[in-house]
Amino acid sequence: MNTTQHFTSLTNALCSLFGEGTKIKSTSRISGGDINEAYGLTLEGGKSVFMKSNTKENLSFFTAEAVGLNAISGTKTINTPHILGVGTDGDRGGYSFLLLEFISAKSRNANYWEDFARQLANMHRVPTAGLVLNGKYGLNCDNYIGRRRQVNTEHESWTVFFRDCRLEPQFKAAARYFEKDDLKRIVSLLDHIDDILVEPEYPSLLHGDLWAGNVITGNDGRAWLIDPAAYVGHAEADIAMTELFGGFPPVFYDAYKEITPLQPGYERRRDIYNLYHLLNHLNMFGRMYLPDVKRIVRRI
Ligand code: ADP
Numbered sequence: 001m002n003t004t005q006h007f008t009s010l011t012n013a014l015c016s017l018f019g020e021g022t023k024i025k026s027t028s029r030i031s032g033g034d035i036n037e038a039y040g041l042t043l044e045g046g047k048s049v050f051m052k053s054n055t056k057e058n059l060s061f062f063t064a065e066a067v068g069l070n071a072i073s074g075t076k077t078i079n080t081p082h083i084l085g086v087g088t089d090g091d092r093g094g095y096s097f098l099l100l101e102f103i104s105a106k107s108r109n110a111n112y113w114e115d116f117a118r119q120l121a122n123m124h125r126v127p128t129a130g131l132v133l134n135g136k137y138g139l140n141c142d143n144y145i146g147r148r149r150q151v152n153t154e155h156e157s158w159t160v161f162f163r164d165c166r167l168e169p170q171f172k173a174a175a176r177y178f179e180k181d182d183l184k185r186i187v188s189l190l191d192h193i194d195d196i197l198v199e200p201e202y203p204s205l206l207h208g209d210l211w212a213g214n215v216i217t218g219n220d221g222r223a224w225l226i227d228p229a230a231y232v233g234h235a236e237a238d239i240a241m242t243e244l245f246g247g248f249p250p251v252f253y254d255a256y257k258e259i260t261p262l263q264p265g266y267e268r269r270r271d272i273y274n275l276y277h278l279l280n281h282l283n284m285f286g287r288m289y290l291p292d293v294k295r296i297v298r299r300i
């Protein structure tokens with residue numbers, strides 16, 4: 001895995017990366033993210049750099065994101081922005097930052113979705129041994145899903161991993177939203193997770209937060225992955241998330257399945273995988289996600 005450079009200030013980062021005396025000519029705010037502030041920095045020489053920032057205390061958002069981007073890029077299957085470095089600037093009240101290659105979008109290639117599906121299927125097939133040292137599923141370090149911590153403790157079993165490291169922590173954090181009957185259903189769901197989820201044929205590196213906002217078009221007209229919450233798991237958890245907020249076009253799923261057919265019963269498991277993300281949204285953004293969570297809890 002590549003190591004990411006750490007800088008002690010933004011000036012220090014830009015001068016180390018682009019040469020002594022490098023200055024920012026202009027800064028533009030970029031919208032679209034949920035958690036961090038995002039900027040395009042144009043340097044005096046004309047180069048552009050993408051920067052995300054948060055409070056100084058949240059530097060770990062960016063070190064964790066860099067680990068995920070490095071893991072995806074290490075598969076050599078799909079593009080991710082090149083990582084320029086992470087760092088902090090200022091004392092108290094200062095900020096942390098992540099600097100990435102600036103991706104200037106072009107229009108999508110004609111076969112954008114099929115290509116993307118094949119690249120993702122191939123990413124899901126790359127051996128994962130180096131990413132999980134003491135088990136098959138999880139990751140060598142924890143990371144974040146949105147702004148909430150995502151525990152990646154390594155496990156031998158995917159179903160146990162998904163129960164203990166994904167559903168259970170989110171249910172615990174959301175306990176106050178549920179009445180007695182639903183709490184009983186939740187306990188039963190966790191107790192019987194093996195009746196619903198299945199072990200994959202092989203472990204896969206997952207993007208981990210694969211909704212449309214985390215796929216951007218690069219200047220090659222192809223899909224680039226950004227903002228991962230990466231870990232090793234069952235590939236169908238990534239596919240499930242693509243369906244959560246609107247879904248990708250049918251050609252994407254057809255092309256993916258040509259390389260990796262989904263195991264029977266996927267549709268039922270999809271709800272459980274997406275329950276994790278819905279619970280996370282409930283815990284981050286509040287009640288408006290409760291009806292969707294309850295619907296799944298009552299149906300399963
Ligand atoms: P957050 O961590 O807050 O969710 P994102 O990683 O989603 O932020 O980034 C915010 C927005 O910035 C995205 O919607 C995307 O449009 C844009 N963006 C992300 N990475 C790059 C990049 N490397 N180059 C150019 N634009 C980017």
